[in-house]
Amino acid sequence: xxxxxxxxxxxxxxxxxxxxxxxxxxxxxxxxxxxxxxxxxxxxxxxxxxxxxxxxxxxxxxxxxxxxxxxxxxxxxxxxxxxxxxxxxxxxxxxxxxxxxxxxxxxxxxxxxxxxxxxxxxxxxxxxxxxxxxxxxxxxxxxxxxxxxxxxxxxxxxxxxxxxxxxxxxxxxxxxxxxxxxxxxxxxxxxxxxxxxxxxxxxxxxxxxxxxxxxxxxxxxxxxxxxxxxxxxxxxxxxxxxxxxxxxxxxxxxxxxxxxxxxxxxxx
Ligand SMILES: N[C@@H](CCC(=O)N[C@@H](CS)C(=O)NCC(=O)O)C(=O)O
Numbered sequence: 001x002x003x004x005x006x007x008x009x010x011x012x013x014x015x016x017x018x019x020x021x022x023x024x025x026x027x028x029x030x031x032x033x034x035x036x037x038x039x040x041x042x043x044x045x046x047x048x049x050x051x052x053x054x055x056x057x058x059x060x061x062x063x064x065x066x067x068x069x070x071x072x073x074x075x076x077x078x079x080x081x082x083x084x085x086x087x088x089x090x091x092x093x094x095x096x097x098x099x100x101x102x103x104x105x106x107x108x109x110x111x112x113x114x115x116x117x118x119x120x121x122x123x124x125x126x127x128x129x130x131x132x133x134x135x136x137x138x139x140x141x142x143x144x145x146x147x148x149x150x151x152x153x154x155x156x157x158x159x160x161x162x163x164x165x166x167x168x169x170x171x172x173x174x175x176x177x178x179x180x181x182x183x184x185x186x187x188x189x190x191x192x193x194x195x196x197x198x199x200x201x202x203x204x205x206x207x208x209x210x211x212x213x214x215x216x217x218x219x220x221x222x223x224x225x226x227x228x229x230x231x232x233x234x235x236x237x238x239x240x241x242x243x244x245x246x247x248x249x250x251x252x253x254x255x256x257x258x259x260x261x262x263x264x265x266x267x268x
Contacts, residue, residue, distance in 0.1 A: 070094040070140070073114065073122040074268060075101040079133040080121030081234075081265045085227050086140050088261035090148060096268055133231075134169050137224055149224045157218060164210075164217045164225035168232040172207070175199035176239055197241060204236065204246050211252040222259070230256040234266070 070087065074080040074096045087094045099120065105111055106118040115122040115131045122129065123136045125143070130136060141150045151157035175196035207229065210217060217225045233253045236242045242249060256262050 069125075070144075071097050071124045072136075073097045073099050073120065075099060075120045076268065077266070078120045079231060081268070082133040082227055082231050083121065083123055083136040083140060084268050085230070085261050085265035086137055086149070086224060088264050089222075089227070089259075090140070090145060092140070092144055134165055134228060137165070137228060141224055145224075149222070149227075151218070151223070161218060161223060161225045165228040167203070167206075168225070168229040172200065172203040172229075173232045173235055175203075176236065176241065200236065200241055201245075204242060204249060207233070207252075208246040208249040212248045215252075215255060226256055227262075230262060 070083075070092065072080055072083050072087070072094060074084060075098070078101070084094075084096065099105065099111070101120065106115075106120070112118055114124075114129055117131065119131060121133055121136065122131045123139075124130075125139075130139065141148075151161050214220065216222050217229060230253065233242055233249060234257070237250075237253060242253070244250070257266070
């Protein structure tokens with residue numbers, strides 16, 4: 001492992017608890033065989049990725065531990081964009097598993113075993129399987145973020161980070177979800193739809209104000225709350241509710257969309 005890899009591994013080992021994908025002691029020998037095999041084929045610096053296509057190789061006394069790869073079940077343009085965008089920002093290795101968004105597939109026993117409510121996204125990390133995009137973002141930050149893109153837990157800044165993460169999903173886009181459902185069912189209840197849009201507009205005004213004097217939700221530094229909010233705003237923009245009345249929010253969304261990690265996630 002190169003020196004950067006060793007430093008990374010040491011950090012990971014310190015933070016490590018029980019990891020899925022643990023390798024037993026016998027694998028030390030396999031590891032050396034694999035290094036030799038790659039070197040004979042002209043490989044230079046061997047990172048954990050080159051070796052295993054996984055996140056870290058962690059020296060753990062006499063054995064090796066290998067992180068299993070994060071797998072994100074994805075449909076383009078859906079909320080799976082959030083954890084994917086975060087992985088790109090953090091430069092984490094992960095795997096995208098495209099899935100079929102048809103109702104038939106989402107209702108299938110196969111998909112319900114992974115995502116019990118039939119929603120997208122879902123994510124696995126070794127033996128762990130989870131749903132809810134915001135919870136995935138939290139997990140990735142806690143497990144692999146090494147303090148990046150979120151404030152230290154327990155601080156006032158962290159409280160505000162959580163506030164925006166929850167607001168983006170639980171409050172801002174919620175009324176429009178109802179609106180869509182009604183339209184989808186052909187139950188065009190005009191007053192309910194108008195009420196839902198009005199509720200969303202009140203929330204948009206809050207976001208517009210928040211970014212009127214700053215580049216990102218927490219200030220000048222981009223963070224994971226911007227990923228949560230960025231997806232919600234992109235969704236609302238696609239529904240034509242984010243319009244010119246909210247020029248600060250529009251400019252903020254454009255700023256986010258210029259980020260390479262955002263572009264890659266939106267196009268994944
Ligand atoms: N709060 C959930 C929402 C999940 C959700 O509604 N996903 C949409 C795609 S973005 C979906 O699966 N829709 C299909 C449906 O509701 O039937 C999350 O953030 O993961």
